[in-house]
Amino acid sequence: MTDDWPLFEVFIRSRSGLEHKHVGSLHAADARMAIEHARDVYTRRQEGVSIWVVRSNDILASDPDEADALFEPARDKVYRHPTFYAIPDEVKNL
Amino acid sequence: MYTQGLDSLGKESLHVGSADTAALEARFQARIDADDKIEPKDWMPDAYRHTLIRQISQHAHSEIVGMLPEGNWITRAPTLRRKAVLIAKVQDEGGHGMYLYSAAETLGISRQQMLEQLLAGTAKYSSIFNYPTLTWADVGAIGWLVDGAAIMNQIPICRCSYGPYARAMVRICKEESFHQRQGFEIMLALARGTAQQRAMAQDALHRWWWPSIMMFGPSDTDSKHTAQSMRWKIKRFSNDELRQKFIDITVPQAQFLGLAIPDPELGWDEAAQHYRFGAIDWSEFQAVLKGSGPCNRERLGARVRAHEDGEWVREAAAAHADKQRARAAAQAA
Numbered sequence: 472m473t474d475d476w477p478l479f480e481v482f483i484r485s486r487s488g489l490e491h492k493h494v495g496s497l498h499a500a501d502a503r504m505a506i507e508h509a510r511d512v513y514t515r516r517q518e519g520v521s522i523w524v525v526r527s528n529d530i531l532a533s534d535p536d537e538a539d540a541l542f543e544p545a546r547d548k549v550y551r552h553p554t555f556y557a558i559p560d561e562v563k564n565l
Numbered sequence: 566m567y568t569q570g571l572d573s574l575g576k577e578s579l580h581v582g583s584a585d586t587a588a589l590e591a592r593f594q595a596r597i598d599a600d601d602k603i604e605p606k607d608w609m610p611d612a613y614r615h616t617l618i619r620q621i622s623q624h625a626h627s628e629i630v631g632m633l634p635e636g637n638w639i640t641r642a643p644t645l646r647r648k649a650v651l652i653a654k655v656q657d658e659g660g661h662g663m664y665l666y667s668a669a670e671t672l673g674i675s676r677q678q679m680l681e682q683l684l685a686g687t688a689k690y691s692s693i694f695n696y697p698t699l700t701w702a703d704v705g706a707i708g709w710l711v712d713g714a715a716i717m718n719q720i721p722i723c724r725c726s727y728g729p730y731a732r733a734m735v736r737i738c739k740e741e742s743f744h745q746r747q748g749f750e751i752m753l754a755l756a757r758g759t760a761q762q763r764a765m766a767q768d769a770l771h772r773w774w775w776p777s778i779m780m781f782g783p784s785d786t787d788s789k790h791t792a793q794s795m796r797w798k799i800k801r802f803s804n805d806e807l808r809q810k811f812i813d814i815t816v817p818q819a820q821f822l823g824l825a826i827p828d829p830e831l832g833w834d835e836a837a838q839h840y841r842f843g844a845i846d847w848s849e850f851q852a853v854l855k856g857s858g859p860c861n862r863e864r865l866g867a868r869v870r871a872h873e874d875g876e877w878v879r880e881a882a883a884a885h886a887d888k889q890r891a892r893a894a895a896q897a898a
Contacts, residue, residue: 475677476883478670495733496667498676500879501886512663515656516740535607 478527479505481512483519491523499524597798602728605671613797616790617727618672620799622679625665627691629683630864632658634698635707643701650747651704657740664733671729684869692850693776695858702755702762702769708748710770710777710815716741717811718781721801730799749818756822763823770819771827778842779850781808787847812840 476498482491494513499505505524513519533541549555558565590610596603603609632655639655642648666676682688693711698704719738725731755766782788782804794800802810819826830843852858 475675476879478676495664496670497663500882501889504882504886511656512660515653515660532606535604 476500476504479509479524480527480530481505481509482523482525483509483513484521484523485518486520491521494518496527502526594796597726597796600798601726602731603726604728612793613799614672616794616797616799617730618669618674620794621665621669621672621730622674622682623689623691625662625669625679626683626688627694628658628662628665630690630694630868632662633864633867634694634696634860635704637698638701638704641701642704647751654708654744654747657744661737661740664736665730668727668729668733680872684865684872686856686865689854691780692853692858693780694864695853695860696772696776697860699772700765700769702752702765703773705748705751705755705766706769706773708744708746709752709818710748710773711780712741712744712748713815714777714780714811716745717807721807722799724798724801726798752822752824756824766822767824770824774827775845775849776853778808778812779845779847781805781811783847783850784845809839812842816840 478496478498479502480496481494483494484491497505497508497512499508502524506522509522509524514522545551589608593603593609593613603613635651635658636655639648639651642651666679669679670676679688683690698707716738719734719741722734723731723738725734752766752769755762785791785803785805788804791800791803795803816826816831828843830841832841833839834841853861856862
């Protein structure tokens with residue numbers, strides 16, 4: 472049996488004006504075949520107008536164990552949201 | 566996604582003692598109880614991982630083997646419209662297999678391993694696909710009943726605790742409803758057709774009814790995985806609950822078609838507000854599951870042959886990719 476073809480992650484832009492969104496993954500011998508397969512696997516019902524593929528090995532991801540260290544610092548900075556500031560009702564357009 | 570990245574998974578469980586494992590498990594269960602989703606790189610108990618690998622890979626194999634009984638009728642579909650629809654449906658089943666294999670891969674099993682298990686005959690797939698499709702009406706009955714039962718099983722899995730599986734199921738369920746409707750449409754055309762066509766539809770319902778209601782799996786009292794899977798929110802309803810729901814919605818559809826369901830004990834229970842139905846012959850289910858169904862050997866043989874016949878295509882694609890890479894490297898140098 473031949474070895475597994477490399478794994479690619481597939482991102483689809485559903486219509487122009489929107490961002491590409493991860494939809495899943497597939498195996499292909501090369502990037503061109505990955506795009507062709509992604510067309511058949513992920514856009515059989517006009518789900519996309521553009522496809523990105525990227526080798527799964529080339530993706531670096533944050534470690535869930537470090538999620539606290541990464542994201543905790545933003546938790547107490549509520550002053551970054553507009554609702555933190557009390558403005559009298561009489562003041563308009565602010 | 567990130568299959569290869571899973572090499573680093575499990576390190577936590579290697580380095581922690583049993584007290585820590587208990588704490589991790591408690592935290593894991595708390596997340597599930599809070600309806601949080603589990604994602605590929607999150608810590609999870611080994612048993613949760615293995616249950617999902619088993620369930621998702623079996624599900625993927627079922628989609629792939631499920632292409633065979635219907636593919637059998639593509640060349641003999643009665644009209645061009647029916648043929649186009651059937652090709653689209655069979656292609657969808659292939660696509661569903663692909664979504665599910667890629668979801669299973671996020672748990673640390675490779676596509677190659679799953680494929681080998683299927684081809685070696687060590688993996689299970691839905692026993693329904695070991696029944697033959699003898700007439701065109703079987704294509705209708707499969708869409709109506711088999712896809713109908715599959716949808717009933719699959720909709721709750723859209724809320725499964727494991728993110729990649731849930732997302733694959735959302736995609737699949739969206740596509741399945743066309744499968745069921747085209748099946749019912751075939752049955753309706755036959756039921757409204759000549760006496761011979763009606764007889765064909767009746768014969769198909771006769772053969773597919775019991776295998777379809779067995780698709781929900783063993784009765785709750787005999788289902789060894791149900792309780793744990795419910796705790797993990799892999800499963801949301803028990804086999805018997807889903808089976809009852811399926812029967813309740815399907816009986817009126819059969820009545821609309823004017824076809825008889827092959828169960829003399831079937832009847833409306835006013836007090837329970839459900840249809841009562843006769844005892845299921847589980848010995849048949851077990852026999853088909855263990856390999857003695859009418860088509861087990863044929864189905865697996867067809868898969869193995871397709872894989873072997875495709876070997877040169879895979880080799881050629883790999884050689885082409887290598888050549889392109891070498892050319893790109895030479896040009897860059």
